[in-house]
Amino acid sequence: MRSSLASLLCAIGAPLCLLLSAASHANDDRATVTVTAALPMEQFFENAALSGALLSPDGRQLALRVVPGDGHDRLAVLDLASMRMQPAAGFTDAAIGDFLWVNERRLAFRLTDRWQGQGRSRYGSGLYAVNSDGSAFRQLAARQSTQQSKSGRTLLPPNTILMESIGDERGTAIHALQTEHGEHGAVQAATLLSLDSVNGNHTEIDAPAGIGYWLYDQGGQARIATAQTHDQNRVYWRDPATEQWQLLAQFDPRSNAKDVFEPAFLTPDGHFYVSARNGGDKAALYRYNLQTRQRDAQPAVASPDHDIRASMVRSNTRLLGIRYTTDTETTVWLDEDMQAVQKSVDALLPTTVNTLSVGTRSETPFVLVASRSDTQPAIYHLYQRDTGLLTVLAKSRPGVNAARMSAKQLQHYTARDGLRIPAWLTLPKAGAGKPQAARLPLIVFVHDGPWQRGTWGWSGEAQFLASRGYAVLEPDYRGSEGLGDAHFRAGWKQWGLAMQDDLADGVRWAIAEGYADPRRVCIVGAGYGGYAALMGLARDGELYRCGVALSAVADLETIADGRWRVGASLYERYDRYPASSLIGEAPRDAAQWRASSPRHVAARITQPVLLAHGQLDRRVAASDAASLYQAIRQGNPNAEWLRYDDEGQGLTLPGNRIDFWRKVEQFLARHNGPR
Numbered sequence: 001m002r003s004s005l006a007s008l009l010c011a012i013g014a015p016l017c018l019l020l021s022a023a024s025h026a027n028d029d030r031a032t033v034t035v036t037a038a039l040p041m042e043q044f045f046e047n048a049a050l051s052g053a054l055l056s057p058d059g060r061q062l063a064l065r066v067v068p069g070d071g072h073d074r075l076a077v078l079d080l081a082s083m084r085m086q087p088a089a090g091f092t093d094a095a096i097g098d099f100l101w102v103n104e105r106r107l108a109f110r111l112t113d114r115w116q117g118q119g120r121s122r123y124g125s126g127l128y129a130v131n132s133d134g135s136a137f138r139q140l141a142a143r144q145s146t147q148q149s150k151s152g153r154t155l156l157p158p159n160t161i162l163m164e165s166i167g168d169e170r171g172t173a174i175h176a177l178q179t180e181h182g183e184h185g186a187v188q189a190a191t192l193l194s195l196d197s198v199n200g201n202h203t204e205i206d207a208p209a210g211i212g213y214w215l216y217d218q219g220g221q222a223r224i225a226t227a228q229t230h231d232q233n234r235v236y237w238r239d240p241a242t243e244q245w246q247l248l249a250q251f252d253p254r255s256n257a258k259d260v261f262e263p264a265f266l267t268p269d270g271h272f273y274v275s276a277r278n279g280g281d282k283a284a285l286y287r288y289n290l291q292t293r294q295r296d297a298q299p300a301v302a303s304p305d306h307d308i309r310a311s312m313v314r315s316n317t318r319l320l321g322i323r324y325t326t327d328t329e330t331t332v333w334l335d336e337d338m339q340a341v342q343k344s345v346d347a348l349l350p351t352t353v354n355t356l357s358v359g360t361r362s363e364t365p366f367v368l369v370a371s372r373s374d375t376q377p378a379i380y381h382l383y384q385r386d387t388g389l390l391t392v393l394a395k396s397r398p399g400v401n402a403a404r405m406s407a408k409q410l411q412h413y414t415a416r417d418g419l420r421i422p423a424w425l426t427l428p429k430a431g432a433g434k435p436q437a438a439r440l441p442l443i444v445f446v447h448d449g450p451w452q453r454g455t456w457g458w459s460g461e462a463q464f465l466a467s468r469g470y471a472v473l474e475p476d477y478r479g480s481e482g483l484g485d486a487h488f489r490a491g492w493k494q495w496g497l498a499m500q501d502d503l504a505d506g507v508r509w510a511i512a513e514g515y516a517d518p519r520r521v522c523i524v525g526a527g528y529g530g531y532a533a534l535m536g537l538a539r540d541g542e543l544y545r546c547g548v549a550l551s552a553v554a555d556l557e558t559i560a561d562g563r564w565r566v567g568a569s570l571y572e573r574y575d576r577y578p579a580s581s582l583i584g585e586a587p588r589d590a591a592q593w594r595a596s597s598p599r600h601v602a603a604r605i606t607q608p609v610l611l612a613h614g615q616l617d618r619r620v621a622a623s624d625a626a627s628l629y630q631a632i633r634q635g636n637p638n639a640e641w642l643r644y645d646d647e648g649q650g651l652t653l654p655g656n657r658i659d660f661w662r663k664v665e666q667f668l669a670r671h672n673g674p675r
Contacts, residue, residue: 039467041665043399044460045657047073050396053380055368057316058104059359061132062368062382063088064394065096075099075109077132078393080366080382089130089137097125098162100174102197104361105132108174110162111143127160127176129197140200141176156202160193165216172198173220175205192222208236208245218268218316226263228253235263237272237290248293254577256485261288261295265312267319273300275309281484283307285322301332307482313338316361325482327410328353328456329372337385345369345383348390352376353456356383374426375405377458400458404429406466408456413509415478415502419490422483423475423506424454425515426462440471441672442516444503444544446525446532448650450491453480461661465524468665469673471515477502479582493584495528495556496535496596503532504540519545522672524664526550526650530611534598534628537605546608546671548664551649553620554628555600556583556593599624602631608638608671612660614647640667 051073052065062078064085074090088107089096097112110125127141141160156178163175178191190212192205207214210227217223217240225236225245237248251260261276264285272288276295284299285308301308306326313321313331321333333339338356345354345367352371359366365385372378378396383389409425428440443465447454453476462472476483477499479491491499503523510516523536523544530552537547553559560579579585584592594600609632613625622643633639642663644656651657 039401039404039464040399041464041658041662042654043397044464044467045661046397046399046654048377048396049398050378050380050394052099053368053370053393054099054101055357055359055362055366056101056104056132057360057362059362059364059366060104062393063099063101063107063132065099066394073097073112075107075130077107080364086133088132088134089128098164100162100164102129102172102174106130106136106172106197107132108140108162108197125161126158127156127162127195129174136198138198138200140195140197155200156193156195163192163214165214165220171220172196175214175216175220175222176202194220206245208234210234211236213263215263215266215272217266217270223266224248224263224272233260235261248290254581261286262309264310267312268314268316269318271319273310273312275307277485281486283309283485285310285324305483307484309482313357314360315358320358323355325455329355331355341367341383341385344388345381345390349381352379372457373402374408374456374458375463376400376402404467405458405463408459408462410456411509413506415498415505417498417501419478419487419502421475421477421502421506422454423473423509424456424462425510426459426466426472426474427515428466428469428471439511439514439517441469441520441668442507442510442522443470443472443668443672444507444521444523444536445472445474446503446523446529447474447476447480448525448527448529449481450477450479450495450499450528450532451481451488453482464661468668470668471510473506473510473516475503475506477506492582493589493592495531495583496539497592500532500535500539503536504543507540507543520672522546522548522668524548525552528553531598534605534609535596535601537607537609538598538601539604541604541607544607546610546668547605548610548612548667550612550651550660551614551617551620552598552611552625552628554624555597557586557590557597558621558624559619560584560586560589560593599628599631602628603635605632605639606636608640608667609636610640610642610664610667612642612644612663614649614651615643615645616648619649638671 049067054063060080062080064076065073066076067073073095075088075096076085077088078085094111094113097110099107099109102108108129110127126143128139130137141156142158159179161177161179163177165175173194174197176193176195192207192214193202194205195202205222207225211225212228213226214222215224223238227234231252233253234250235248236245238245256277258279261274264273264275266272272290274286274288275283276286277283284302286295286299288295301310301322303326308324310322310324312319313323320335320338321331323331333342342356349371352373355370357368367383369381369383370378377400380393382391382393406426406429411423411425413421415421454474465472478487479499481488507521511518521544523533525533530549533547533549534552536544560583611629613622615622629641647656651660
């Protein structure tokens with residue numbers, strides 16, 4: 001089967017052939033590689049060659065988002081019985097973005113652009129549908145406000161978004177949202193549509209006012225709806241007996257009261273699951289009785305160390321398993337057959353986390369397996385339940401050799417006020433033994449958000465820095481989400497204060513443990529991480545030899561108007577925590593903002609520092625970043641500046657990412673190098 005698949009993929013195009021070739025030799029890499037030359041930077045920062053795979057509902061086909069020779073992601077479909085691959089959709093000026101199966105042979109998708117800078121993007125994402133063999137292609141939503149289809153039919157407007165939802169998969173309908181956005185891109189309102197993917201006809205689905213989030217029953221009916229703002233949540237239920245919306249619950253989402261919950265999923269057999277803290281610290285998954293409006297007394301899934309935010313794995317009739325992330329992704333299987341499959345796959349692939357997917361109405365023995373680890377980006381396999389055969393399909397990043405990657409270890413240290421801080425430590429491949437006589441130069445890599453957090457998995461940035469001889473410490477400082485309510489709230493209004501102490505305490509821990517050379521520590525980050533890098537240089541100058549800040553906040557006052565908040569997108573439960581909670585509010589906190597803003601402490605940043613910014617950043621104006629650089633430069637001849645004219649917040653283009661990290665490599669070698 002493997003050789004047949006290879007020849008078919010190679011017949012379609014050399015890049016697909018390379019995908020399979022690299023994957024089929026994945027196990028050989030681990031045993032044979034002894035080369036010590038520096039790894040090419042491109043393998044860490046190029047776009048993934050295979051960035052998504054979905055089984056059809058009947059389990060007979062596999063849709064793949066692949067990168068052919070011209071670099072734009074295309075949609076291809078593999079027939080699993082014959083192992084015949086064929087293209088389904090592709091564009092010369094855009095890449096396939098999100099996609100889903102409408103039914104057994106039809107797909108819906110939107111577009112994105114992984115090769116065009118944020119500032120040069122002229123179009124929206126559009127909305128399209130096509131059969132798996134490339135036939136019956138139809139554009140459903142415009143990429144420009146005045147666009148019409150080739151037949152002259154007026155398309156839905158560009159603010160129409162493809163929804164991931166349970167629907168009537170034997171039909172042709174999908175769900176789409178028409179969104180209205182306010183200042184800074186926050187979703188103000190959303191209208192749910194049922195959209196026929198073949199003829200383009202659509203109807204508006206009735207819902208209470210202000211709804212921005214829906215759950216669907218197995219027939220495709222919107223059954224749970226949430227209207228959410230920073231101070232009031234309303235959860236509605238459409239009673240099947242009357243088909244009328246009823247107010248199910250109402251509460252302040254920032255509260256830790258027992259009645260507060262977040263909808264998680266609605267199973268095919270009608271069971272409603274929610275995430276709730278139940279008055280405690282960690283969120284757990286509970287089943288919620290829609291008739292009594294009460295949660296079960298005991299959670300379905302809970303963790304002593306992490307909040308549970310779960311999704312379901314389902315068939316067309318019932319819940320098969322519950323999937324969530326703690327230190328890494330985990331699936332609790334409720335179905336005995338899937339438990340057995342997981343056990344068999346894990347025995348064949350013991351060094352990776354193996355995520356299983358099946359068709360919701362599978363008529364085949366095929367199971368899709370996505371395998372990942374700290375040293376290995378996703379590899380896709382096909383497992384056959386009847387024979388136990390596991391076949392390699394492709395690697396998401398063919399250039400990455402797991403044998404030359406570094407392990408990512410979870411550590412913990414205690415902050416000065418007693419708070420327990422998790423931190424991910426990545427050591428260079430040759431120095432994983434922590435020898436006291438050879439302490440390593442340390443990079444404190446600060447995550448963005450600041451509410452994001454790390455997990456066990458492959459990271460291009462951490463692996464790149466480790467490949468250049470650095471130890472990399474990634475603390476989940478206070479304010480990081482997913483580690484309990486107390487850990488998150490401990491970061492409120494602590495920008496530049498206790499949040500900064502957590503990073504400094506991590507450095508002192510790494511030095512005391514013998515991982516880090518106290519004379520060679522650099523702090524690096526983007527977004528909030530860039531802000532923390534600058535404040536680290538200003539506040540704890542004795543610890544840090546240098547710093548790198550990408551897309552850094554220069555002045556807290558400029559983002560305290562609401563541009564920086566948890567969950568600014570529709571799918572993140574938008575606007576849940578406003579800036580007044582996280583950062584502070586004027587005029588009460590203005591003095592603290594000033595003392596904790598790089599702009600106002602620029603004179604204290606005297607170490608070598610590299611600043612980089614996108615000219616079209618909408619959150620932090622490039623002019624503010626440039627002014628900050630000039631202020632630092634006045635008293636610091638070792639301040640350097642990079643500007644990317646076609647980028648906004650962060651770096652989206654692989655060429656820009658590679659350029660930035662090449663300059664970071666050179667900067668670190670001059671000021672904090674391993675030798």
